[in-house]
Amino acid sequence: MPNYAIGIDLGGTKILTGLVNKGNGEVLFSIKQKTGKEKDAESIVEKIKLSIRELLENSKFDIAQIDSIGIGAPGQVDREKGILISAPNLNCENLNLKALMEREFYIPTFLGNDVEIATLGEMKYGAGKGFSDFVCIFVGTGIGSGIAQNGQVRYGATGTAGEIGHIIVDAGGRPCGCGANGCLEAYASRTAIEARIMGALKKGRSSVITEFMRDDKAISSKMIRKALEHKDELITQILFEASDYLSNGLATIINFYNPELIVMGGGLIDAVDEFYQRTITKAKAKALPVPASKIQFKKAQLGDFSGVVGACFLENTQKLKKTSNV
Ligand SMILES: [Zn+2]
Missing domain, CATH: 3.30.420.40 (ATPase, nucleotide binding domain)
Structure with a gap:
């Protein structure tokens, strides 16, 4: 039924x-x-x-x-x-x-x-179906991740496990919204990439992306893809730099957690395949050979609906959690 x-x-x-x-x-x-x-x-x-x-x-x-x-x-x-x-x-x-x-x-x-509901959605009906140990990473305003372990999402001692956006990739580096310096999301989130592009344009760097921008000056993932296709120097430089930092974060996950699979989602990952492919190739090269030999990468499959679908399964995981704690 x-x-x-x-x-x-x-x-x-x-x-x-x-x-x-x-x-x-x-x-x-x-x-x-x-x-x-x-x-x-x-x-x-x-x-x-x-x-x-x-x-x-x-x-x-x-x-x-x-x-x-x-x-x-x-x-x-x-x-x-x-x-x-x-x-x-x-x-x-x-x-x-x-x-x-x-x-x-x-x-x-x-x-x-x-992030928990998006991970649950991908676990039940998306890219993570059939896998028991995997990590979902969503690159958006920030960078969030969910850790799936034996059909459940791992919460950690304070319910905050998976804060991959705040691993430090550059000691004493750029300030992050969390108060620390050098966090991954200050380098590789959409927000960080947009800020880098806008900052460079303000300083007078030229880029083909200005031809795609409208009056509100918002930069979409599609505009970034088009600029990359035009082999625009500024956008290529900024995207590759972000990709290098993101691959550091992924290599850390591969070494530390040894997952079977990393699922990646978010507008930039969806729209800019070159960014995604470059990042995962670099991550595999940087990680230790044994865990890197088994790792698979997939793009999130439920798009905007991964969270909506996953939220419907919160009941099951939370009930399970409760029983296992008794
Ligand atoms: Zn931070």
Whole structure:
């Protein structure tokens, strides 16, 4: 019998909500909402509730057909209590999402973080299907990673395992949002790459990318790909530098964790294959020969929906976790 759940990927800029058939991972209906500039706990909660109501209305599903609601949030969470402890990008602190949703919809609700749900999605129905030890790395605003181990996501002692974005790749280097210097995400995240490009353009370096940019000056992954295809000197230099740093991070994971597989996701990885290929080739060359001989790389397969699908399985992993702790 099919069972259905609602998965919510709560991001810094958007809320993606989907109704998922847990039996095959199919997203039957989905709604995307912008979080808006003026963020606060109350408006975020209202938007989540609205998404769920709309989803049920559009899909003509009865609330009784929904097993669970899973929410992945960009921040620190208390999984047991279902509390979003802190999410600076959303201006939220100590928000009991579990209680708020259960009071509203009478459906068991589970909370995890954004990278955890994306990893769960790839584990169940994406690139990680059939693998028991693998790591997912998402290159975006920051660089996050999820560690999959025997069908579960590894949380660590404080629930923060996998913070690959903050391994230090350049002692005393560029400042990072976390307060330290020289963190990987200050070199190889989308944000860092964009900042490098904008900084160089401001200093008067020329690049073909300016021909693709519109008035809002935002740089998309597609623009970066086009500039690379044009063999643009500036973009090639900045991308290759970021790729070198990212491959250092990957080599560290290969040596330290010895995974079977590394799954990579995010807009830049999806759109710029040359960046992805170069990075994994360098990582294999830098890692120790034995773990490097077995490592496989794959791109994430569920795209925008890895988090939505994965959020529907938070219930299982958290219940399992609880039983194993008893
Ligand atoms: Zn950092």
